[in-house]
Amino acid sequence: MSKLLLLLAAVCSGLSGPQGSDPAKIDRLVVSSNGHFQALIRRAKGQEEIDVALARWVVDVSERSTAGEPKLLWTARYPYRGDAMEYRLADDGSAIAAVARKFHASQPIVVVHRLGEELVKLAGSELIDQTRDLPVQDGARLWLQPENEAIAVRWVDDLFGPEQRLVLETLEGSLHLRLSTGEVVAAQANLAPIVVFPELLEETKPPSRIPYVTGIELPRAVDAGGDLKFAVRGSNPSIGWSLAGYLAAYDPTAKVLLLETRSRYFPQGGLAAQVLQPFQYQGSVRGLPVGNVRVRVATSGAPLDEFSLDVLPSGMVLRLVRTGGFAGFDDNLEIYNHGLKRVVSRRAKEPRFEYVPAATVASYVDLLSRMEPGQAPLPRDVSDALHFELSWWHEGAWVSRSWSDPGGPPPGPLPALLQEGF
Secondary structure, eight states, rough: OOHHHHHHEEEEEEEOTTTTTGGGOOOEEOOTTTEEEEEEEOTTTTTSSSSSSSOOOOEEEEEEOOOSOOEEEEEEEEEHHHHHSSSOOOSSEEEEEEESSSSSSEEEEEEETTTEEEEEEEGGGGGGOOOOOEEEEEEEEBBSSGGGGGEEEEEETTTEEEEEEEEEEETEOOOOOOTTTOOOOOSOOOOOOOEEEEEEEEESSSSOOOOEEEEEEEEEETTSSSSEEEEEEEESSSEEEEEEEEEEEEETTTTTEEEEEEEOOOOOOOOOEEEEEEOOOOOEEOOOEOOOOEEEEEOOOSSSOOOEEEEEEEEEEHHHHHHHTTTTTEEEEEETTEEEEEEEOOOOOOOOEEEEHHHHHHHHHHHTTTTOOOOOOOTTTOOOOEEEEEEEHHHHHHHHEEESSSOOOOOSHHHHHHHOOO
């Protein structure tokens, strides 16, 4: 009996850690919420026996693998503060956040490292109104809701596409921090100002005027993170007129971009012949939110038809749309270059976010490079067919390929593979 008790004691000792070890000196492992990435916070070489507060620490962020050792992505010196902070890792391994539940006005209570560098360090006074009466527990003021979910990394649909944020449920409400920039933003980001180039900065003499515009050239789609480049065609009334700049205004309710071209006359000496002078002016617009935008171009002549523009989420590699069927499907599946799959369904209240390994995204891009755009004929006498449209970037243009089921097999291995991802 005594031997059995000794054996049980030895087993329990082994489960609790190495004999004589200090739990404070054991490395900390932080795993992303999707389980695909890990951050190992460890003492730097030669610091193994140094106290937590005095030791130099390093964080190693890796992609986990079921087939072998984790693949190291990046490493950095790390200001580890032990249990004084809680740690969260981004779902693509790009950033690790440390958050203190105890409020300190002058000390960092939120620290984010991204891709080997410190991204942002925020003291309590930068996040919470110091005049607020915060609850006290064990002699320390608290600023977060007590639930474990009060500190989380989440994908959020931003104006320019899905992005990862550190979401903190404070006693004053939700606080969002972009893990890409370190910027603290509102839960629903405000529309950024539209930037047009070259912009009509101010009116000078001679004053500018809207020329006779006959058309505009612009792409079918643009990445929300990039510039919308355009060319305006038309005529000025005579020699001596040149581009003064553009004015741009966006109506978020109607989703309309009003683009106004301005020309200015510079006397050439003598009388200028009143002969129309054709022009083609170049320009660009930045800051349009994701969605379909109608572009209206101002002109001194007859009104022009509106132009339709798709502003696509930043970083999107492809989109597969499924509609029809007995169930009346209306689903979108999107793949992004940072390893995200986003599925939006009419039947679901919220988008579904999943991780896609970088090698898989690269294989998708490779398969897309071998596909040709096109449209298959719709099946006849099939009222409940499923219809698919696959869109992707090809040589700078947003192109598509469509097919139906029944109506023929999908056009290649990638469409067939993606169909299973809804």
